[in-house]
Amino acid sequence: xxxIDQPTEMTATEGAIVQINCTYQTxxxxxxxxxxxxxxxxxxxxxxxxxxxxxxxxxFSSFLSRSKGYSYLLLKELQMKDSASYLxxxxxxxxxxxxxxxxxxxxxxxx
Amino acid sequence: xxxxxxxxxxxxxxxxxxxxxxCSPISGHRSVSWYQQTPGQxxxxxxxYFSETQRxxxxxxxxxxxxxxxxxxxxxxxxxxxxxxxxxxxxxxxxDVGLGNTIYFGEGSWLTVV
Numbered sequence: 001x002x003x004i005d006q007p008t009e010m011t012a013t014e015g016a017i018v019q020i021n022c023t024y025q026t027x028x029x030x031x032x033x034x035x036x037x038x039x040x041x042x043x044x045x046x047x048x049x050x051x052x053x054x055x056x057x058x059x060f061s062s063f064l065s066r067s068k069g070y071s072y073l074l075l076k077e078l079q080m081k082d083s084a085s086y087l088x089x090x091x092x093x094x095x096x097x098x099x100x101x102x103x104x105x106x107x108x109x110x111x
Numbered sequence: 112x113x114x115x116x117x118x119x120x121x122x123x124x125x126x127x128x129x130x131x132x133x134c135s136p137i138s139g140h141r142s143v144s145w146y147q148q149t150p151g152q153x154x155x156x157x158x159x160y161f162s163e164t165q166r167x168x169x170x171x172x173x174x175x176x177x178x179x180x181x182x183x184x185x186x187x188x189x190x191x192x193x194x195x196x197x198x199x200x201x202x203x204x205x206x207d208v209g210l211g212n213t214i215y216f217g218e219g220s221w222l223t224v225v
Contacts, residue, residue, distance in 0.1 A: 042216040101154035
């Protein structure tokens with residue numbers, strides 16, 4: 001079956017760096033997405049990785065290792081507004097265009 | 112440009128009733144998909160539509176159905192509502208069905224079944 005694991009909760013301090021890990025066990029991997037979701041709001045797209053390596057986008061970076069079934073989202077210079085749920089989602093050949101989501105990681109940033 | 116728009120935002124239904132949720136994708140987007148989000152199960156894929164055809168379906172019972180219109184707007188229907196159907200229903204749109212296309216979510220419809 002498909003399995004995607006993320007830590008349930010993380011805490012960090014304003015200005016710090018935090019890494020949110022995501023491990024997946026799927027067959028026919030075909031891409032990994034990260035979304036941010038503030039309470040009561042729509043998930044917003046952060047990044048997409050389909051090849052191994054690091055994708056950097058401003059304060060946010062995402063890394064993928066397909067051989068290890070592993071990804072992380074790196075958030076630098078944390079701000080209070082980064083307090084949100086971070087969702088890792090995988091596409092597989094079998095599932096087509098559907099996204100298979102992990103349960104999400106709730107990040108709390110304190111001052 | 113306007114994002115994905117979902118209506119209604121909040122609704123309360125009684126067990127056994129049915130409900131219809133509506134979604135207007137981003138202008139120009141032709142693919143619409145639906146997800147159910149609950150605290151216990153997280154986000155789960157319901158189905159996807161492209162050019163008025165259902166292209167993909169998740170593991171939900173037949174009580175969950177949907178359709179897409181020629182203007183790409185979509186509706187989903189849940190019949191014979193159960194308490195466990197209480198959830199946030201999210202609609203998402205993308206330009207096309209290509210695997211690299213970014214998927215954009217609406218703010219969702221909060222359904223409470225009592």
